[in-house]
Amino acid sequence: MKTEAENVLKLRNVRPTAMRLMVFDYLKNRKAAVTLADLENDFDHSERTTLYRTLKTFEKNRVVHQINDGSGIAKYALDLNFQDKFSAKDLHLHFHCNVCNATVCLTDQKIPHISLPEGFVAEDMNLLLKGICDNCT
Amino acid sequence: MKTEAENVLKLRNVRPTAMRLMVFDYLKNRKAAVTLADLENDFDHSERTTLYRTLKTFEKNRVVHQINDGSGIAKYALDLNFQDKFSAKDLHLHFHCNVCNATVCLTDQKIPHISLPEGFVAEDMNLLLKGICDNCT
DNA sequence: TTGATATATGCAATAGAGTTGCATCACTAA
């Protein structure tokens, strides 16, 4: 019986090292998106570079996606569409709380279709809302 | 007869120094959003710090707005709603071209209303589309 | 006009996130 972490990493062709499994579980248990600094703080005796490369490997293999919430610091959250190997990119909006500084994925909020002027072709989209989150209201 | 630059800066309570007027006109004549590095390149013998603080002053006084296009480098574009002193923030979408790397304001594209889960209060919004711009198709 | 005050600029140093090179270690497959 394999853990979810092992299954997902295998599905994404990421070798399930001890560090990667721990980082996966860490991400899994956090409600808000995670920075490299978060990992450094919470994985006390781990190497910054290894954590960095873990995130980059996860990103490249679609285990996580990077979120840019305007703070200038990259945040990462797990991709949730682990079902199949070639699932489409999961477009959803992100919410950044100006009070607690947390950034979360709102995967249930669908992004409406945006029409563009002639000549523009959209390939990707990021929708970020800022305000006060449900923990801070 | 004052120039537009002088009028706008006065309206925004920004002292119209020579540098600021030049930067304003520069921004005015560029179709795409501008980085600090752009200013450094095109204002050859100017101080990086002065250009930096010019952008920051413009931003604070709502002469420009900052755009985060995911490149990790801040870009700036003129606010266009100069009409009145206390006009509301002009929400519009931004388009980043993956080919020429330009980022532009699409002020005519209205951002649809987004409904949020209970407890979330939105104060601001950023919508970024990435793809191929009209110059590159 | 002049002196006091506030603001802008120039220059240098620093902060901080992100990234890379390289040696060593661990795992995998033949």
Add this chain to the structure above:
DNA sequence: TTAGTGATGCAACTCTATTGCATATATCAA
């Protein structure tokens, strides 16, 4: 078992953003 590939540890470095402080310039009231 061994060669080869990938992961990790450690250090150095890049690049953008930011700050401190001295000097210059503008503003304003007397």
